[in-house]
Amino acid sequence: MNIFQSIKLALKQLLSAKFRTFLTMLGIIIGVFSVILLVSIGEAISKNVSSQLGDMGSNLVSVSFYSDNPNEKFTYKEANGLLNEEEIGSPEVMKTKEVRTNVKTANSQVTGVNEDYATIKNLELTSGRFCSNVDVRFAQKVTVIGSEIAKTYFKNQNPVGKHIQIAGARYLVIGVLKEKGESLFGSADKKLFIPVTSAERLFKTDSVDLYYIQTKNTEQVPDVVKRTKQQLSQLFPNNKEAYTVVNQQQALDTFDSITSTLTIGLGAIAGISLLVGGIGIMNIMLVSVSERTREIGIRKAIGASSGDILRQFLIEAIVLSLLGGGIGILLGIFSAQIVTAASSFDMHVSATTILLAVGFSMFIGIVFGVVPAQKASKKMPIDALRAD
Incomplete structure (x- = not known):
């Protein structure tokens, strides 16, 4: 057979x-x-x-700061001091605040950033512009909003040029982000971005929780990590547990x-x-x-x-x-x-x-x-x- x-x-x-x-x-x-x-x-x-993680690039270094000591702070000025001429950096200071328009009132996440944040995070705009160096320098009350925020608080209107209240203060909407979707780090679609200096006043703190450093290429990352750790150890000699320096490629691996x-x-x-x-x-x-x-x-x-x-x-x-x-x-x-x-x-x-x-x-x-x-x-x- x-x-x-x-x-x-x-x-x-x-x-x-x-x-x-x-x-x-x-x-x-x-x-x-x-x-x-x-x-x-x-x-x-x-x-x-x-x-x-790949969207953020393998040439990115993240510095996280947290301390139980209220007198111990990592300021925006100190964070910028970690950069050299070839690098760009941006803080990310977040709080949940009441956001209001004549359409809706609700709590939303407000994030303090600088002019380089959009480049580092690969954020694109559908209208308007992102925060500028001038906005940060003079702590302007301006905001760039995510696509979901635009739909929620402005319905079918064009938000650019209109005002929105954040924790009782009036902010001018200068830009609307292109829809990006959910990610491991939350959704930019549901956030409002304001100059970090404005966030310091709004949040009543001058301490930065998270700071990103973007190098020109991946080969520079190990040197940047080493240099950053040395600088932070000098800033916080008695509390080396207060900060963490993460290589994005290591996180990806x-x-x-x-x-x-x-x-x-x-x-x-x-x-x-x-x-x-x-x-x-x-x-x-x-x-x-x-x-x-x-x-x-x-x-x-x-x-x-x-x-x-x-x-x-x-x-x-x-x-x-x-x-x-x-x-x-x-x-x-x-x-x-x-x-x-x-x-x-x-x-x-x-x-x-x-x-x-x-x-x-x-x-x-x-x-x-x-x-x-x-x-x-x-x-x-x-x-x-x-x-x-």
């Missing part, structure tokens, strides 16, 4: 007991579906994080490592489902061998070899696994499309993931089909014919 005849006979045998075949495949279906969906989610998270580990972990969890499915196939195939003892005896009596019997049952197990794997792949792809449509994640099922799922399905079929197949092939014809 050639391989094609064996496959045809295996399909005929499986179709003769459709419900049992479906239940046998169910574990493989769930396992492959889980592998594809969870691995795709892990890859989407990794891609999303890498994209967001760290997140890549974390998300890769997460993807492997999710795949391993889903692989357990495949293992359970394989055990289910072995159990059902063992039952099938017992039920078909007489059939095995007849086939051996008319000339079928032990190899023919082994191959027949092994092919049945592999066909079960591949059919279940195929259904699981289709369900996984369909589910990934649903998740993409319903969320901000752009999920794609890679060819590697599909090949992995198919390969694992075949492996499961072979490994867990061997025992029943061997049991069937070792039955003696006379004993098999005597079975009820």
